Amino acid sequence: xxxxxxxxxxxxxxxxxxxxxxxxxxxxxxxxxxxxxxxxGIIAALKPDLFGAGFFALGDGRYTYGVIAALREIxxxxxxxIAGTMGTVYLFIESKMPQxxxxxxxxxxxxxxxxxxxxxxxxxxxxxxxDNVATVLMIAPVAxxxxxxxxxxxxxxxxxxxxxxxxxxxxxxxxxxxxxxxxKAAQLDFSDFFVDNGHIGMFFVVEAGAxxxxxxxxxxxxxxxxxxxxxxxxxxxxxxxxxxLAGTVLMLIAVSFIPYKEAAAPGQIYKPAxxxxxxxxxxxxxxxxxxxxxxxxxxxxxxxxEIDYYTIILLAGLFVVIGGIKSAGVIEVIxxxxxxxxxxxxxxxxxxxxWASVLFSAFIDNIPYTATMLAIVPTIAAGCGLEGExxxxxxxxxxxxxxxxxxxxxxxxxxxxxxxxILRKEGYEVKSSTxxxxxxxxxxxxxxxxxxxxxxxxx
Numbered sequence: 001x002x003x004x005x006x007x008x009x010x011x012x013x014x015x016x017x018x019x020x021x022x023x024x025x026x027x028x029x030x031x032x033x034x035x036x037x038x039x040x041g042i043i044a045a046l047k048p049d050l051f052g053a054g055f056f057a058l059g060d061g062r063y064t065y066g067v068i069a070a071l072r073e074i075x076x077x078x079x080x081x082i083a084g085t086m087g088t089v090y091l092f093i094e095s096k097m098p099q100x101x102x103x104x105x106x107x108x109x110x111x112x113x114x115x116x117x118x119x120x121x122x123x124x125x126x127x128x129x130x131d132n133v134a135t136v137l138m139i140a141p142v143a144x145x146x147x148x149x150x151x152x153x154x155x156x157x158x159x160x161x162x163x164x165x166x167x168x169x170x171x172x173x174x175x176x177x178x179x180x181x182x183x184k185a186a187q188l189d190f191s192d193f194f195v196d197n198g199h200i201g202m203f204f205v206v207e208a209g210a211x212x213x214x215x216x217x218x219x220x221x222x223x224x225x226x227x228x229x230x231x232x233x234x235x236x237x238x239x240x241x242x243x244x245l246a247g248t249v250l251m252l253i254a255v256s257f258i259p260y261k262e263a264a265a266p267g268q269i270y271k272p273a274x275x276x277x278x279x280x281x282x283x284x285x286x287x288x289x290x291x292x293x294x295x296x297x298x299x300x301x302x303x304x305x306e307i308d309y310y311t312i313i314l315l316a317g318l319f320v321v322i323g324g325i326k327s328a329g330v331i332e333v334i335x336x337x338x339x340x341x342x343x344x345x346x347x348x349x350x351x352x353x354x355w356a357s358v359l360f361s362a363f364i365d366n367i368p369y370t371a372t373m374l375a376i377v378p379t380i381a382a383g384c385g386l387e388g389e390x391x392x393x394x395x396x397x398x399x400x401x402x403x404x405x406x407x408x409x410x411x412x413x414x415x416x417x418x419x420x421x422i423l424r425k426e427g428y429e430v431k432s433s434t435x436x437x438x439x440x441x442x443x444x445x446x447x448x449x450x451x452x453x454x455x456x457x458x459x
Contacts, residue, residue: 003055004063008328011036015321019368027310030317037324041065058329065327073323074316078180080277083307085174087284088248089130090306091241094299098138099234106142112224117217119143120160124168124210128175129249132415135165140422150226155428159438160217162419163407167446170403171206177311178370178403185374186395189256197389202396205453209446216445241287248283252276318371326375335376339383349384350397354451357401362408370402393458400450407443410435
């Protein structure tokens with residue numbers, strides 16, 4: 001291992017340790033680390049022998065990573081997709097349409113058991129198209145309302161809603177940041193999450209896990225048979241945000257049939273790399289213009305405030321950091337090490353990726369973990385002889401483990417933290433053991449189902 005590779009590996013490890021230790025300032029840690037990687041690249045260009053001859057030397061040349069190279073590593077399509085989708089989702093929530101949908105669903109259920117099961121499934125369906133945290137914020141109040149009427153604890157119901165929303169974020173391209181990252185790395189479009197090159201897509205894998213998990217929830221609440229009286233319904237006066245969100249999804253589906261430049265045949269029409277981002281931002285812009293025309297200035301201000309700049313800045317920094325360790329040869333070292341641990345066996349490496357992802361995502365945010373691992377997967381695949389479409393076994397395994405693993409603990413996913421925060425405001429303190437009573441069996445049921453299905457489909 002060359003000195004610059006070792007230095008980059010240590011810097012990368014320190015970056016992750018600091019992000020885990022100081023979660024509130026993770027974006028600043030990522031950006032600070034990114035600046036250091038770029039600074040090393042500038043030093044390598046200006047003073048190649050500053051730390052001794054050969055310090056910046058790699059197996060196939062020198063470490064070259066400047067400002068322009070770093071900016072190229074940032075995926076602007078991903079950034080625009082996240083910002084645009086979050087903005088449109090805020091307008092959708094403000095219209096109160098999600099609450100009305102929940103009210104209608106609850107009114108059809110005979111007792112508490114079925115309300116919890118169906119609200120959990122409904123949370124999953126919504127989170128396939130809406131951010132997981134937003135989903136919890138929309139549906140949890142409905143669960144709180146009927147629990148107060150029946151004078152029962154809302155803790156189990158809110159936990160189930162949170163873990164269900166976290167599960168189904170991986171079902172579609174726009175369901176979660178990790179899905180957006182995967183789509184970029186594996187060159188997937190919206191339709192590929194349903195049918196990918198003739199194979200069953202991730203959507204059906206996630207849904208199979210959701211069904212098994214729902215059966216588990218049904219068993220857990222089998223004794224909750226108190227009847228439900230839910231006669232009131234939320235009134236929705238503005239349905240335009242619902243049209244915007246549906247339009248975003250439909251347009252993403254439509255353009256998914258147009259290939260990117262890299263996949264287009266000679267002479268075939270292809271779409272720009274930032275197409276999906278432009279679609280998401282475009283529909284959001286339409287919603288903002290309409291609100292401005294109606295002089296709803298507070299709604300416009302709040303829409304911008306609700307965009308998750310924390311995640312966007314974190315990802316920008318991570319993109320640059322990952323580009324830096326890639327240039328320094330760290331990606332190859334980590335990938336080859338994982339491939340060696342699996343002994344070159346496709347099944348062993350697939351299993352390591354899935355279950356290591358479950359373990360890591362139980363304690364650290366799955367966004368930085370997924371962003372890093374997606375860069376490593378091609379090297380791991382090469383180490384065990386996988387190429388072409390076969391590499392998707394590892395990509396999907398990573399998404400399965402990283403997305404579902406966050407349900408093991410109350411700090412493993414933002415949706416879980418949001419759900420516990422809602423309960424805390426209502427005076428309920430949720431212990432880790434209480435959360436894991438529902439989270440652990442739910443996670444194992446969903447992951448094992450997805451793990452087996454992915455191996456059967458792609459293995």
